[in-house]
Structure formats: C-alpha cells, structure tokens
Amino acid sequence: MKNLNFINYILEVLKITIPAIISVGVVMLARYYEKKKEYENKIREKKVALYEKFFMAQHKFIIEDSKTKNKHQREKILIELQNAIKDFTKDLMFWGSSDVIKAYNKLQTRMKAKDHKFEDFEDFYFALRKDVGHSNRNLKTFDLLRLMLRADEFDEKGKPLKSTLINNNPDLQDENIDM
Numbered sequence: 001m002k003n004l005n006f007i008n009y010i011l012e013v014l015k016i017t018i019p020a021i022i023s024v025g026v027v028m029l030a031r032y033y034e035k036k037k038e039y040e041n042k043i044r045e046k047k048v049a050l051y052e053k054f055f056m057a058q059h060k061f062i063i064e065d066s067k068t069k070n071k072h073q074r075e076k077i078l079i080e081l082q083n084a085i086k087d088f089t090k091d092l093m094f095w096g097s098s099d100v101i102k103a104y105n106k107l108q109t110r111m112k113a114k115d116h117k118f119e120d121f122e123d124f125y126f127a128l129r130k131d132v133g134h135s136n137r138n139l140k141t142f143d144l145l146r147l148m149l150r151a152d153e154f155d156e157k158g159k160p161l162k163s164t165l166i167n168n169n170p171d172l173q174d175e176n177i178d179m
Contacts, residue, residue: 043095044132050091051128057084058121062148096131103127118145118160 061081092101103124110120125144126136142158153161 046095048132050088050095051132054084054088055125055128057081059148097127100124100127100131118149121145 057080061077089104092104096104103126107120107124110116119141122141122144126139129136140158142154142160145160146154146158149160155161
C-alpha cells in the first residue's frame with residue numbers, strides 16, 4: 001500500500017512538473033530561434049550594405065566611364081572602383097558566405113582569361129543575390145546584365161547583339177583594373 005501511495009505521489013508530481021518543463025522548454029526554444037533570426041538579420045544587413053556599395057562602384061564605372069571623355073574624370077572613377085574592390089575583398093572575409101567567396105575567386109580567375117565575358121560577372125551577382133535571400137529560380141543568363149547595359153545592345157531573345165568579351169573589346173578594356 002505504501003508503494004502504491006508513493007507511485008501515486010510521483011505520478012501527481014509528474015503531472016504538474018512535465019507540463020511546466022515542456023512550457024519552459026518551448027519558451028526557451030522559441031527565444032533561441034528568435035535570437036538566431038535577429039542575428040541572421042543583422043548579418044544580412046551588413047551583407048546588403050557591403051554588396052550594394054561594391055555593385056554601385058562597378059555600376060558607376062560601367063555607366064559613367066563609358067560616357068566620360070575627360071581623362072581626369074575617368075582616372076578618378078577608376079581609382080574609386082579600385083578602392084571599392086580593395087574594401088570589398090577585405091570585408092568579404094567576414095561577411096561573405098562561402099558561395100560568394102567561391103564565386104568571387106572564380107570571377108577573379110576568369111578576369112585573367114582572354115575569353116572573359118560579362119556573363120562571368122553575372123554568376124557572381126547571382127551568388128550575391130542568393131546570399132541576401134533572393135531566389136534566382138526564374139532568372140537566366142543576361143537577365144541581370146540587361147539591367148546594367150543598354151536595352152538596344154540586346155536582341156528580342158535577350159542575347160547581346162555584340163560580343164560580351166571584355167578582354168578583346170577596346171571599349172571595355174582598361175589595363176589598370178584589378179579585381
């Protein structure tokens with residue numbers, strides 16, 4: 001009889017403590033995931049700022065340099081791009097995902113090749129977009145480049161009318177650019 005009373009006592013205690021333990025566990029788990037999400041959002045904000053700064057420097061070089069005839073202004077834009085690349089490379093060590101770092105290294109290697117094309121940049125841009133949470137599922141080659149280049153440089157299927165080779169195109173070459 002004593003054993004039965006003791007077992008009933010233990011069961012009553014368990015009836016009270018198990019729901020309390022589960023409730024505390026659920027609250028702690030929810031708080032953990034909330035903190036984790038908050039941390040991921042802070043990192044994402046840093047990444048977005050870093051990637052945006054880098055992209056804007058490249059965009060400025062592509063757009064303004066092609067319009068600028070003044071040698072001094074062209075040199076200034078080039079120096080800004082080189083500084084942005086240096087800053088980006090340094091910051092990428094801390095803020096870039098492994099996929100972005102790999103895509104950036106691949107881009108650097110491709111830029112030395114004779115058949116370097118604008119599409120090589122696009123693979124890198126896809127990695128950047130993915131890293132900040134975008135899906136590239138419905139995008140294909142040249143979709144991002146069409147945002148940066150003039151619309152009249154593409155045919156109705158979205159392919160460039162001229163070669164997208166960079167290293168063999170005198171309009172796009174500048175020996176001083178190192179990525």
